[in-house]
Amino acid sequence: MTTRVLVTGVGGPAGVAVLRSLLRRDDLEVFAADMDGWASGLYLVDADHRRIVPPGRREDFVDAIIAIVASDGIGLVVSTVDVELVPLSARREELGAPLAAPSQAALTTCLDKWQLAQACAPHARVPRTALLDEAGIALDWVFPVIVKPRSGAGSRGVHLVEDRAALQAERLDDGWIIQEHLPGDEFSVDTLMGRDGTAIAAVPRLRARVDSGVAIAGRTVHRDELERTAEACAAASGLVGVCNVQLRYDSHGVPALLEINPRFPGSMPLTVAAGVDMPSLAVDLALDRPVPDRVDFVEIANVRYLEDVFVPVDQVLDGVEAQR
Incomplete structure (x- = not known):
């Protein structure tokens, strides 16, 4: 049986990464949504599966998602944009389909770095805040x-x-x-948390090159202390599903929490290539399907480059006009 999945925010690297993962599955029919008709991810699916939605900050954004869920028979909503997560989670019961996103309580904790520090301090090294x-x-x-x-x-x-x-x-x-300023190397740990509060996977990545807050080159690394710290912080925050835990080593060589992004990161393709297909696992988790207790990864490196997607002009213009 095929499940229809709506992925939002497909103009960003996280949205594109999620799309590419899910499009490999035969049991999913994937719809792509963005507020901008120029969003590259829209053109990874055919025209019948592209949707233009209002910006996540607009009051009518959730209503637009509800309408798409009803009209297209969507069985799961996957948001990849920070500003969309809070309004969608607040109206989770109205969507008409499950939402692959954290609870309101977990979002509140993660999106407020003061609250996050207080929640995680009893469980992991947190900079003085x-x-x-x-x-x-x-x-x-x-x-x-x-x-x-x-x-x-x-x-x-x-x-x-x-x-x-x-x-x-x-x-x-x-x-x-x-x-407190932490002088050591910074790592991002892509983490998938199960409903029982334990980690299904934690994949540390060295951010070798960063542009505008997004890693454009890096490598996965096996370090137990990074995995344990990320898992402890994600559990303390009450997260279920995918999150990105940012850590930095202190002067004593202990990894400490910087922040948690409660969403898919833009560097997700590296984690997928390392053997942990988090978008696919997150879909199964959100749909209450069986998932492994633990998924391991291999060490691998990546560099990122621009890739062109060519489409007929009238298709892009149609998308631009639809958002006005």
């Missing part, structure tokens, strides 16, 4: 420190503060936090 207020600034910090927004993605707003004078000059705002 304080709110950017008078009390936080007054703490005895070892400089430099990191100042970052409590919410946000792609390293936007994150900056290094060299000394106390510079920290005191920061604009006080409870939407920001101060964190």
Whole structure:
């Protein structure tokens, strides 16, 4: 029996990675959705399976998804965009199909770096963290420190503060936090959590080259301490399904939590190539189908390049017009 799956956010690398994984399966009929008619992932499927939706921040976004689910007989919704996750999860019961996304509670924890630090601190190494207020600034910090927004993605707003004078000059705002600066190498760990709170897979990746917060070259690595730390943090956050745990080594060689992205990462093709097809596993998990207790991976490296997709002009223009 074929299940129809709607993948949203197919203009980004995560959406394209999910599409390419799911399109290999004979038991899935895949629909691709994006707010932009120029989104490359739309053209990985035929015209009958392309959908234009409102931006995730718009009030009518979830209503549009509900309408597509009803009209196309969708059996599962897979979102790959941060801003879509919260509204979709909030109205999960109205969608008319299962949603492959974390619960509202887990999203709230992961998307607020202050709450995340508090949730994970009892279970793993977490950098010293304080709110950017008078009390936080007054703490005895070892400089430099990191100042970052409590919410946000792609390293936007994150900056290094060299000394106390510079920290005191920061604009006080409870939407920001101060964190201990970690000097070691940074790793991303693609993690798949089962419904019982245990990890099905945890694949550490060295981010060898990064552009705008997205790794464009890297390699998978076997390091038990990275896997254990990522699994502990994902479990403490209450996540089920795919997430990306970002870790950095401290001065003592201990991996510590930076943040958790509760979605598919843009570098997912590397994890799939390493032997863990997380998009496919996440679909089975969301549909309550059997999944392995544990999936191992191999060490492999990748570099990324642009790839052109050529389509008739009228098809792209139709997509652009549909969003107006």
